[in-house]
Amino acid sequence: MSKFIKYGSFKSFIKSINENEDADYTEDDLGYDPVEINRRINKAIIWVNVSEVGRDYADGLAKVDIYGSDAIRPKTMCTDGTRIIFHPEFVASQSDGAIRLVLLHEIMHCIGDHMTRRQERNPLIWNWACDYAINPILNEENGLEWPKNEDGSRMGLLEPKYAGMRAEDIYEIIKDMPPPKDEQDLGSVVDHGTPLPEPDPGLEIQITLDNGEDDGEGEGGEGGEGGEGGEGGEGGEGGESPENVYKVYQAKVGDLIKSKDGRYGKITSINSDGTHDIAEMTEEEVKNERAASSGSRLSVYSGLADVNEI
Numbered sequence: 001m002s003k004f005i006k007y008g009s010f011k012s013f014i015k016s017i018n019e020n021e022d023a024d025y026t027e028d029d030l031g032y033d034p035v036e037i038n039r040r041i042n043k044a045i046i047w048v049n050v051s052e053v054g055r056d057y058a059d060g061l062a063k064v065d066i067y068g069s070d071a072i073r074p075k076t077m078c079t080d081g082t083r084i085i086f087h088p089e090f091v092a093s094q095s096d097g098a099i100r101l102v103l104l105h106e107i108m109h110c111i112g113d114h115m116t117r118r119q120e121r122n123p124l125i126w127n128w129a130c131d132y133a134i135n136p137i138l139n140e141e142n143g144l145e146w147p148k149n150e151d152g153s154r155m156g157l158l159e160p161k162y163a164g165m166r167a168e169d170i171y172e173i174i175k176d177m178p179p180p181k182d183e184q185d186l187g188s189v190v191d192h193g194t195p196l197p198e199p200d201p202g203l204e205i206q207i208t209l210d211n212g213e214d215d216g217e218g219e220g221g222e223g224g225e226g227g228e229g230g231e232g233g234e235g236g237e238g239g240e241s242p243e244n245v246y247k248v249y250q251a252k253v254g255d256l257i258k259s260k261d262g263r264y265g266k267i268t269s270i271n272s273d274g275t276h277d278i279a280e281m282t283e284e285e286v287k288n289e290r291a292a293s294s295g296s297r298l299s300v301y302s303g304l305a306d307v308n309e310i
Contacts, residue, residue, distance in 0.1 A: 032088040034202030037068060040091055041205050044099045053141045054100070060107045068203030072196070076147075076155075077187035079106040080194055081115040088203060090147075097145030101138055102186050105156075108134045109189040114167060116192060121171055127188050128157055128180060129171035135186070136163035147186065156186040256286050 048054035048061050065083040068091070072078050075087040084106045091099060109115070114130045135158045138144055147155040157180055162170050190196070199207075255267045257278065264286045265278040281289075 030088075030201065031070075032092055034068075034088075034200075037088045037091050037203060038205060040096065040099060041066065041068075041086060041103075043096065044103050045205070047096075047100055047143070048103065051143055053143050054104070057104050057107045057111075060111050061103070064107075064110060064206070065208050066206040067199035068205075069197040069200050071200075074185060074188065076185065077102050077106050078190060078196070079109050079115070079187070080190050080196060081110050081113070081192045082208075083196060084110075085196060086203075088200065094147045095145050097143060098147035101141075101144040102147060104138060104141075104144070105131075105134055105186045106189075108137070109187075112167070114189045117167065118191060122175065123190075125175050126167070126171060127185060129167045129174060130189055131157040131185055132159055132162040132170045132174070133165060133167045136160055256281075256289060 045061065045066070049058045064079070064081075066086070067083070068086050068088045070088055072085050072087050076090050077084060077086045079085070084103070086102075090102075094102075109130060112130065112134070114126075118126045135156055139146075139158060146158075149155050162173075253267055253269060257265050257267065264281045264283050266281055266286075266289075267277070268279045269277040
């Protein structure tokens with residue numbers, strides 16, 4: 001499993017790559033440019049935090065992990081209440097307004113606790129019912145656009161007659177009806193604890209730290225009743241950390257790093273304020289040092305506002 005360090009904002013992280021893993025990811029290998037995908041997601045997150053429309057959703061957005069994976073289906077976004085996962089091809093193909101809308105769509109699934117309210121209902125029909133409850137609200141917001149299917153048609157389920165209704169009530173109406181003509185959901189909601197893919201290389205936006213502060217330990221916890229770390233939640237009273245929380249990799253002096261634009265270096269010191277001093281190296285020097293020491297680590301960093309960049 002990849003491990004992460006976050007330095008106080010969604011823009012700041014280091015991704016540790018095990019020595020035997022290939023750290024050289026190119027756009028041709030991946031089929032997308034991770035830097036551009038991350039830029040567009042970060043742009044949407046900033047909009048949520050500063051816009052009049054987005055401010056109501058900002059607190060919820062700050063509480064979830066956000067990362068990309070090309071393994072999710074449908075190729076949009078999904079959430080289990082603690083994570084929002086985006087498909088890089090979807091982000092690349094949609095407008096800024098559409099990315100904002102789907103990001104808020106996923107947050108509304110989290111706010112509505114749709115991942116725990118399903119009970120014994122059919123998962124697919126439940127997802128449609130939740131979408132019918134959410135989308136009329138988003139349809140009235142400024143600064144948002146509906147994403148498009150490949151043929152240019154509007155993506156997503158929207159029926160004004162369901163506006164203001166609970167997902168449970170909508171489910172009872174549609175459960176015996178034919179499937180919607182447009183089954184391409186904006187983004188799916190899955191039960192909490194459902195196995196989900198790990199981040200693809202370079203697509204880590206916002207990752208929870210397992211630093212003893214938000215690990216679900218203790219009575220109640222931050223999540224509150226039934227929430228993560230809350231009474232009755234996965235963490236429970238004195239319970240174990242949720243499995244989906246990434247373990248912290250502590251950067252050390254001597255760690256070798258590679259920037260997204262292909263530069264190499266070594267951490268020479270860790271300062272009291274949490275920043276790092278980095279000495280620039282050539283790719284050949286890094287390879288030679290890794291070959292000489294089986295304990296060497298290679299990290300990839302991106303957008304480290306708190307790190308002295310090489």
